[in-house]
Amino acid sequence: MTAIKSNVNYTGIIDEAVERGWEIPDFTMKEIRNAIPSYCFKRNTLRSFYYVFHDLACILILGALSGYINKVPNIYARAALWCIYWLSQSTIWFGIWTLGHELGFVLHSAILTPYYSWRYIHAKHHKNTGHMVREQSHIPTLRSETTLPPRNQDLDPNGSHSIFDESSLATFCVLAYTLVIGYPVYLFTIYTGQKYAGGANCFKPRCSAYKETQYWNVILSTIGVSTTLTIVMYCGYMFGWSTAIKHYVIPYSGCNVWLVLVTYLHHTDPKIPHYRNGVFNFQRGAALTVDRSYGFLVNYFHHHLSDTHVAHHFFSTIPHYHAQEATLHLKKALGRHYLCFDTPIAAALWNNWRACRFVEDEGDVVFYKR
Structure with a gap:
């Protein structure tokens, strides 16, 4: 694994990479693929379904145990137990969402994810990870899209800028709103990703994000989500809306928090760049991904x-x-190009949210600034 050869003229294109000592990898996918044993790619259907049944069993057991919470006489203890229940359920629900990568339609529809629509967008995310135009989530804001002066007129182009200074309370409120509401809004707008002519919507089969051949699968995805919503509303009518909120709406919202958190933290950090066409290829983009541990139990579920x-x-x-x-x-195989950060998750989220505000309009390697 070697950095880009020094005899190639990248002057002006990777200025920021040079400034920050960032080495652009020059490995091939064949080299990486050959480093991984072939059996790691083999799927076992029975084993895959074991994890589905495992998660569903955990969800049902927690649901059954929650029936005893309201029998606890102390109001503070009840409140604490409900919070533990919601945190546990939402963590397992995100595990179910993860399994949807492999087993799909029913699992994702049950958690209000339009399976095929999302899968097509997610495939583009994988192909274009870290690309400044074609990435499907968390494309950085450009300097020109802020109220900052052009770089050549900025007295401190690499320093902190006062327009991004805000109170901790304001930061917390925006962050909390994004974590809870961000994913449903994304499904209707793809607002953090590639800009599509006429806009994009995971429930709009004729938008420019999809091919004509994908039309009916987008329709089917919408039917799947609509079916789940109908069942939830029916259960709310039959068993009470508070029951539906406690056992579906809140765990669903918690699952969304995990989804936005993981998507953001594993592709956003002031230490890693985004690429434009002059530098980007699939493997370089994939190498911009970060591994983070959330602790044994969360990793497991x-x-x-x-x-x-x-x-x-x-x-x-x-x-x-x-x-x-x-x-x-x-x-x-990746060596120094493998990214794994051990900053505590809460600190990483807070620090990255405040530090990753914009990138420069020019250059094929650009880093977040604030």
Whole structure:
């Protein structure tokens, strides 16, 4: 694994990479693929369904145990137990969402994700990870899209800018809103990703994000989500809206928090750049992905999506139960280009949110600034 050869003239294109000592990798996908044992790519249907039944069993057991919470006489203890219940359920629900990568339509529809629509967009995300135009989530804001002066007129182009200074309370409120509401809004707008002519919508089959041949699958995805919403509303009518909120709406919202958190933290950090066409290729984009650990229990119930996220981006066909072993081989193959940050998750989220505000309009390698 070597950096781009020094005899290639990238002057002016990778100025920021040079300034920050960032080495652009020059490996091939064949080199990376050969480093991972072939059995890591093999799927076992029975084993895959085991994890589905495992998660569903955990969800049902927690649901049954929650029936005893309101019998606890102390109001503060009840409140604490409900919070523990919601945190536990939402964590497992995100595991179900993760399994939807492999087993699909029913699992994703049950958590209000339009399976085929989302899958087509997600495939583009994998192909264009870290690309400044074609990425499907968390494309950085450009300097020209802020109220900052042009770089050549900025007295401190690499420093902190006062327009991004805000109170901790304001930061918290915007961050909380994004974590809870961000994913449903994304499904209706693709607002953080590639700009599509006429806009994009995961429920609009004729928008420019989809091919004509994908029309009916987008329709089917909408039917799946609509069916789940109908069932939830029926259950709310039959068993009470408070029951529906406690056992579906809040866990669903918590699952959304996990989804936005993972998507953001594993592709956004002031230490990693985004690429434009002059530098970008698939493997360089995939190598911009970050592995992070959320602790043993969360990693377990998330089926190790987070601590093996780099492997997931290089080879999305690797089943989750082989991803840890694949990561060990991938780490050796990537060497210094393997990214794994151990900053505590809450601190990483807070710091990155405040530090990653914009990138420059020019250059094929650009880093976040604030």
